[in-house]
Amino acid sequence: MSGCGGGHGHDHSGHGSCGDGHEHTPPELGVAYSLYTRIDVDNVECLNEAVEGSGKTVFKPWEDRLSREKFVESDADEELLFNIPFTDNIKLKGIIVIGGENGHHPSKMRLFKNRAHMTFDDVNMTADQEFELHPDPSGTLEYTTKVVTFSSVTHLSLHFPSNFGEETTKIYYIGFRGEYTKAHRHGVTICSYESTPQMSDHKDKVLDKVGKSVM
Structure with a gap:
């Protein structure tokens, strides 16, 4: 595969930008x-x-x-x-x-x-x-x-x-x-946690009840 993703050749003088064929300052x-x-x-x-x-x-x-x-x-x-x-x-x-x-x-x-x-x-x-x-x-x-x-x-x-x-x-x-x-990955993460608080709360309560019943 060519070194330039766009199919352009390298400048054999060693100068210029490989890819668009133009020299950048x-x-x-x-x-x-x-x-x-x-x-x-x-x-x-x-x-x-x-x-x-x-x-x-x-x-x-x-x-x-x-x-x-x-x-x-x-x-x-x-x-x-x-x-x-x-x-x-x-x-x-x-x-x-x-x-x-x-x-x-x-x-x-x-x-x-x-x-x-x-x-x-x-x-x-x-x-x-x-x-x-x-x-x-x-x-x-x-x-x-x-x-x-x-x-x-x-x-x-x-x-x-x-x-x-x-x-x-x-x-x-x-x-x-x-x-x-x-x-905004942190915001998305927070939202994903906030979207399921009832389920986690419910699990905690169940565990608490089980724990108390065992005691």
Whole structure:
């Protein structure tokens, strides 16, 4: 499958945005790639990370994308699996991945929508979208997602199954472009509890009576 979901080719000069064929200036991308602020970072999971908690560090501001201070590296083999919950409903339009040098850069990325707490036992299922990645140390290649598929995302899993030949995979930055709408999941949860108080009250009373009769 082409690295660009929309079927456009990569700019072989290494510049420009993969997907729409146009070059974006960093300020424009900096604004567009602000969805990291909608990630529930405390609950991000990264499976097969060599250093615990390092997977969370790759979701950072656009202006820090070229920093090499924080990164995640795989442990047992080249695979990495991210489980990324969002605080709001996301319409995901594009992804940029800055991987490690030489063969440490991931060569493939698989996306799964709204499937929380995936494990490596789950990655054999059909992905919602897949991309063949290209080494991109400067963060200039964008992988365009299918907006219809990723129009209402509350959780995103990213599976990186392979790299370009090294034993481990390294990733410095993963950026998301798109839009968000405020989620009201807490309100819905409260309403669902309030819709069944009589039943729970009734159960409590029954238990009380049983308890008293036993005594």
